[in-house]
Amino acid sequence: MKKRSSALLMVTLSAVLLSACSTGQGTATNDNGNTAAGGVTTIEFWAAPNPTQQAYWQEMAKAYQATNDKVKINVSAIKESPTSEASIQSAIAAKSAPTMSENINRGFAAQLSDSQALVPLDTLAGFSDVISSRSMTKTIEPWKFADGHQYVLPIYSNAMLFGWRLDTLKELGYDAPPKTYSEVLEVTKKLKAKYGDKKYLWAKPDLADPTAWKRWFDFYMLYDAASGGNKFIEGNSFTGDEKAGTEVLTFVDNLRKEKGILARQVTDPFENGTGIFTDVGPWTFTTWAQKYPNLKYNDTYTLSMPPVPDGIDPAQSKTFADTKGLVIYASATKAQQQAAVDFIKWVYSDAANDAKWFKETNLPPARDDLSTNEAFKPILDASPQLKPYAENVPNAVPPMDNAKYNDLQTIIGVEAFNKVVKGQIAPADGWAAMKAALEKALK
Amino acid sequence: MEQRNNKLGWLFTSPYLIYSVIFFFIPLIWTFFLSVTDWNLIKPTFNFVGISNFKEALQSPNVHAAFWNTYRFMLIFVPLVTALAVGVAVLVHGLHRFKGLFLIGFFLPYLSSGVVSALIVKGLLSYTSPINTALRGIGINVDWLGTPFTALFIVGLILAWKFTGYYALIITSGLESIDKEVYEAAAIDGVKDGQRFWRITLPLLYPSLYTTLILAFGVTFGIFTEVYQLTGGGPGNATNTWQMEIFKQAFSNLQSGYASAVALLASIATFISIYIIRKLLEVWGKRNGWV
Numbered sequence: 001m002k003k004r005s006s007a008l009l010m011v012t013l014s015a016v017l018l019s020a021c022s023t024g025q026g027t028a029t030n031d032n033g034n035t036a037a038g039g040v041t042t043i044e045f046w047a048a049p050n051p052t053q054q055a056y057w058q059e060m061a062k063a064y065q066a067t068n069d070k071v072k073i074n075v076s077a078i079k080e081s082p083t084s085e086a087s088i089q090s091a092i093a094a095k096s097a098p099t100m101s102e103n104i105n106r107g108f109a110a111q112l113s114d115s116q117a118l119v120p121l122d123t124l125a126g127f128s129d130v131i132s133s134r135s136m137t138k139t140i141e142p143w144k145f146a147d148g149h150q151y152v153l154p155i156y157s158n159a160m161l162f163g164w165r166l167d168t169l170k171e172l173g174y175d176a177p178p179k180t181y182s183e184v185l186e187v188t189k190k191l192k193a194k195y196g197d198k199k200y201l202w203a204k205p206d207l208a209d210p211t212a213w214k215r216w217f218d219f220y221m222l223y224d225a226a227s228g229g230n231k232f233i234e235g236n237s238f239t240g241d242e243k244a245g246t247e248v249l250t251f252v253d254n255l256r257k258e259k260g261i262l263a264r265q266v267t268d269p270f271e272n273g274t275g276i277f278t279d280v281g282p283w284t285f286t287t288w289a290q291k292y293p294n295l296k297y298n299d300t301y302t303l304s305m306p307p308v309p310d311g312i313d314p315a316q317s318k319t320f321a322d323t324k325g326l327v328i329y330a331s332a333t334k335a336q337q338q339a340a341v342d343f344i345k346w347v348y349s350d351a352a353n354d355a356k357w358f359k360e361t362n363l364p365p366a367r368d369d370l371s372t373n374e375a376f377k378p379i380l381d382a383s384p385q386l387k388p389y390a391e392n393v394p395n396a397v398p399p400m401d402n403a404k405y406n407d408l409q410t411i412i413g414v415e416a417f418n419k420v421v422k423g424q425i426a427p428a429d430g431w432a433a434m435k436a437a438l439e440k441a442l443k
Numbered sequence: 444m445e446q447r448n449n450k451l452g453w454l455f456t457s458p459y460l461i462y463s464v465i466f467f468f469i470p471l472i473w474t475f476f477l478s479v480t481d482w483n484l485i486k487p488t489f490n491f492v493g494i495s496n497f498k499e500a501l502q503s504p505n506v507h508a509a510f511w512n513t514y515r516f517m518l519i520f521v522p523l524v525t526a527l528a529v530g531v532a533v534l535v536h537g538l539h540r541f542k543g544l545f546l547i548g549f550f551l552p553y554l555s556s557g558v559v560s561a562l563i564v565k566g567l568l569s570y571t572s573p574i575n576t577a578l579r580g581i582g583i584n585v586d587w588l589g590t591p592f593t594a595l596f597i598v599g600l601i602l603a604w605k606f607t608g609y610y611a612l613i614i615t616s617g618l619e620s621i622d623k624e625v626y627e628a629a630a631i632d633g634v635k636d637g638q639r640f641w642r643i644t645l646p647l648l649y650p651s652l653y654t655t656l657i658l659a660f661g662v663t664f665g666i667f668t669e670v671y672q673l674t675g676g677g678p679g680n681a682t683n684t685w686q687m688e689i690f691k692q693a694f695s696n697l698q699s700g701y702a703s704a705v706a707l708l709a710s711i712a713t714f715i716s717i718y719i720i721r722k723l724l725e726v727w728g729k730r731n732g733w734v
Contacts, residue, residue, distance in 0.1 A: 086694040115487075265569050266570035267569040404696070406691075
């Protein structure tokens with residue numbers, strides 16, 4: 001009796017404690033599993049964890065629901081505990097994944113699709129209509145995964161550009177940024193001759209940091225330009241262009257030899273003028289407007305595509321696409337998946353919705369006609385610094401679609417890029433070591 | 444009566460027991476299970492892989508680095524924080540007024556966010572910061588976070604700054620519990636001022652020191668925020684820690700099975716190390732006749 005009452009007490013208290021731990025999220029999803037009474041399909045949409053994007057999707061959902069009373073869309077922000085990727089992983093594991101979510105990069109999508117957690121979007125009725133009505137046939141092409149399917153609908157695509165301190169370039173006798181490696185080296189020599197250790201060409205602590213995603217904003221930008229957009233890793237194969245890769249590493253090594261690189265902790269080096277060359281994404285401009293109002297486009301700074309090796313036409317330069325998109329989860333019911341596609345189709349059937357996105361977020365919509373469609377003209381006229389991003393959306397190469405992308409990109413840094421930056425390995429040896437390590441990891 | 448007391452005992456201990464079952468015991472069993480699978484928590488199916496996750500972890504240079512770095516942090520952090528905490532406690536103990544106020548002041552860093560302190564240090568160590576600019580002016584040009592030893596030292600220093608106040612609080616309570624008559628008796632017996640600390644204070648402080656030392660050694664097995672924010676485990680693997688490695692594998696690489704194996708190895712390393720350290724501290728105390 002004593003044992004029984006103690007056990008009963010334990011069970012009761014456990015139940016109370018566990019119910020207190022519940023978020024209710026799972027319940028909501030279970031309710032959504034079926035089309036509810038009255039034929040209304042409820043879909044859960046997880047937006048990026050920032051107020052602007054969340055507000056945009058809430059507005060879109062509200063507008064769509066006004067035209068379709070058979071769908072209810074619950075928009076909420078992805079929790080970042082500890083990261084948005086981890087939250088999605090936990091939600092899938094706990095069987096409380098949403099119907100769809102945005103803010104998914106291609107590498108994470110590869111991890112999810114590898115785990116059969118995503119629906120191949122091209123298998124859903126109406127998806128091809130989204131591509132044609134949004135005018136994104138060319139932009140979405142490199143997004144195709146190695147298995148031939150499209151798992152992500154890119155929402156925005158930042159063709160990453162390099163920023164140049166135009167004020168310093170002018171002091172050195174240049175009116176425009178250099179476009180080839182030898183031109184950049186010439187600028188570096190003049191810069192060091194004039195400023196010594198007060199200014200560097202490329203001042204950025206990330207250059208010596210092996211964290212996987214940091215390679216997107218240095219190695220990949222240069223490599224995409226040098227290789228004409230070679231995929232580097234395709235599926236489970238290393239397909240890197242050795243000539244282009246070695247040229248990139250040699251270029252970085254030459255910059256180091258000229259003392260043009262500062263890979264140490266330094267606060268806002270480009271903004272403060274310690275560095276005169278850095279990767280710049282369009283999200284930067286809002287911060288600059290508030291924190292560094294002295295930075296004016298085509299006055300104190302300018303933007304350009306990555307420099308290319310000598311002998312390559314700079315006009316053909318490619319770059320890395322910092323791009324994120326939308327996915328639909330395999331755990332959603334067929335009705336929810338179809339309702340999700342119909343919602344996306346409605347949103348992207350009108351360029352005005354993309355224009356609204358562009359205006360509110362500064363993130364260029366992933367479409368082929370961004371620089372030609374009249375809907376975007378007022379935005380680009382008001383913010384001319386966004387024009388080069390719009391023009392280069394089709395020249396931007398998305399990240400690899402390998403589920404091991406974190407490991408693989410860490411190898412690029414550890415075996416080659418970081419070491420070359422620090423002068424610890426010769427470029428050709430770095431490339432060879434990196435290639436061997438990547439091939440081993442891909443097995 | 445005994446039966447009633449028994450029930451009451453269960454009632455009062457049940458919140459902690461339930462908490463432990465839910466947040467320690469079940470996750471521990473779950474970790475054991477995950478560590479022998481290749482599951483990433485997302486895949487609909489998974490395979491039992493036996494001890495291959497453990498074999499892979501034991502051969503991983505990242506895990507080797509995490510293992511050794513823990514002891515490197517120990518060598519920097521434990522002596523530093525102990526010396527600072529004892530120093531602060533002795534100074535505060537000697538005060539006649541505002542003792543509590545000073546102790547609260549020193550305790551505040553313990554409550555501060557590791558993220559914030561790491562970001563402040565990042566700013567202080569920036570290439571263009573006044574400190575570094577002044578140092579370069581006299582010919583000292585140090586890449587603080589890009590050099591293995593200085594990166595380790597900086598992280599150790601932040602941790603020492605954070606924990607000094609907390610440990611000083613424990614040591615102060617130890618100092619407060621030493622009867623003044625002991626010092627008076629010692630003075631009559633001819634103990635000089637310089638000998639007081641080593642001959643009287645330190646032996647009587649042993650229980651408090653033992654607690655703070657065990658806590659300090661334990662901290663080095665759980666370092667994460669400062670390293671994550673400041674160095675990301677670099678340069679190379681110079682500041683990689685167990686927690687960093689588990690985080691990277693579980694949440695960046697989505698290798699839950701492998702991360703669980705690393706977590707279990709970390710637990711084993713922690714348990715054995717703390718056990719040995721505890722025994723050594725006990726031997727130290729016994730040898731000196733403090734316990």
